Amino acid sequence: MNPVIPRTSRIPGRDLVLLLARCLLGSVMVVLGLSKALHPVDFLKILHQYGLIESPVVLNLIAATLPWFEVFCGLLLVGGIAVRGTALLSLAMLVSFTGIVLRRALALHATTGIPFCSLRFDCGCGAGEVIICHKLLENGLLLLVSGLLLATNHRRWCLRPDLLEPG
Amino acid sequence: MKRILREALVIGALGLTMASVANLVSPRGLSLARDYFPAKAGTDSPAPSRPGALPARLARHGLGLVDGLQARKLFDDPRYEQERILFIDARDDRHYQEGHVPGAYQFDRYYPERHLPALLPGCLAAETIVVYCTGGTCEDSEFAALTLTEAGLPPARLLVYAGGMTEWASFGWPVETGARKSGLLRSVKP
Numbered sequence: 583m584n585p586v587i588p589r590t591s592r593i594p595g596r597d598l599v600l601l602l603a604r605c606l607l608g609s610v611m612v613v614l615g616l617s618k619a620l621h622p623v624d625f626l627k628i629l630h631q632y633g634l635i636e637s638p639v640v641l642n643l644i645a646a647t648l649p650w651f652e653v654f655c656g657l658l659l660v661g662g663i664a665v666r667g668t669a670l671l672s673l674a675m676l677v678s679f680t681g682i683v684l685r686r687a688l689a690l691h692a693t694t695g696i697p698f699c700s701l702r703f704d705c706g707c708g709a710g711e712v713i714i715c716h717k718l719l720e721n722g723l724l725l726l727v728s729g730l731l732l733a734t735n736h737r738r739w740c741l742r743p744d745l746l747e748p749g
Numbered sequence: 750m751k752r753i754l755r756e757a758l759v760i761g762a763l764g765l766t767m768a769s770v771a772n773l774v775s776p777r778g779l780s781l782a783r784d785y786f787p788a789k790a791g792t793d794s795p796a797p798s799r800p801g802a803l804p805a806r807l808a809r810h811g812l813g814l815v816d817g818l819q820a821r822k823l824f825d826d827p828r829y830e831q832e833r834i835l836f837i838d839a840r841d842d843r844h845y846q847e848g849h850v851p852g853a854y855q856f857d858r859y860y861p862e863r864h865l866p867a868l869l870p871g872c873l874a875a876e877t878i879v880v881y882c883t884g885g886t887c888e889d890s891e892f893a894a895l896t897l898t899e900a901g902l903p904p905a906r907l908l909v910y911a912g913g914m915t916e917w918a919s920f921g922w923p924v925e926t927g928a929r930k931s932g933l934l935r936s937v938k939p
Contacts, residue, residue: 638784667753670753
């Protein structure tokens with residue numbers, strides 16, 4: 583007689599949520615990073631339009647490396663490698679990007695008088711021209727996801743959750 | 750928290766190294782040392798919000814400006830067929846392939862090493878060179894013209910067509926798609 587397998591080996595909900603959070607944040611970073619990395623000149627032009635960086639070397643360095651860096655962090659998150667350290671970096675990047683986009687949107691709103699949630703422009707985020715309200719909401723969600731991954735010691739389904747821990 | 754910070758620093762260093770290598774090996778990689786947006790006379794950078802400053806900026810560098818009708822006149826001039834007048838498209842591959850002024854050479858100024866060796870002898874032999882990009886707030890034609898002067902072309906021979914491809918197509922004038930002299934022409938009705 584076959585023993586009845588108890589259904590206690592269920593997938594823990596917390597781990598599933600964290601896995602989904604990791605994959606969501608990681609895949610968004612890979613997709614948006616790649617779209618910029620494959621068209622670095624377009625990204626360079628948008629960075630230049632922001633007018634925040636005077637030095638050509640710094641401007642080029644950011645345009646050349648930031649998209650690939652995003653891809654790298656995204657892959658680490660999807661693979662579950664150095665999750666909390668990468669989540670901290672993603673949080674730092676998202677806070678900076680969101681602040682810069684919000685500043686530009688507010689300036690455009692002030693100068694053009696276009697209602698804030700009707701503003702659309704290419705923010706250099708990798709998705710082309712977007713409605714800025716939507717972009718800010720999306721970034722808010724990704725910030726929450728980054729915060730969640732940073733705050734939680736998540737180890738299940740991770741290749742190497744702590745990079746600096748031996749073994 | 751300290752360990753997370755250390756981990757972030759390690760990931761940051763690894764990521765930057767990987768990103769630098771990726772940029773180096775990518776055929777579309779950027780040159781870190783190049784100034785892609787050289788300032789004009791120190792302060793007057795070509796800001797898209799100040800299009801009225803364009804003629805003055807060009808004049809300061811000895812470059813000329815043409816409007817759509819003047820560009821069309823140069824296109825219809827018999828010297829265009831003889832390549833004594835040249836049109837140069839300063840946009841990237843995708844935009845050039847999608848449609849350019851028939852017979853125009855491509856010069857993507859972000860990758861001059863790809864185009865200049867083939868382009869320069871013809872430019873040096875030409876009497877007049879019209880440089881254009883998309884038009885509107887596009888500043889690539891202006892920068893491309895400056896790059897050509899740095900490569901040795903007399904500025905007096907260079908004219909910037911500020912209306913660019915958008916204006917050209919809006920007039921319903923012929924547009925060539927694909928490679929230069931592909932023979933694939935289309936006329937966009939305004």
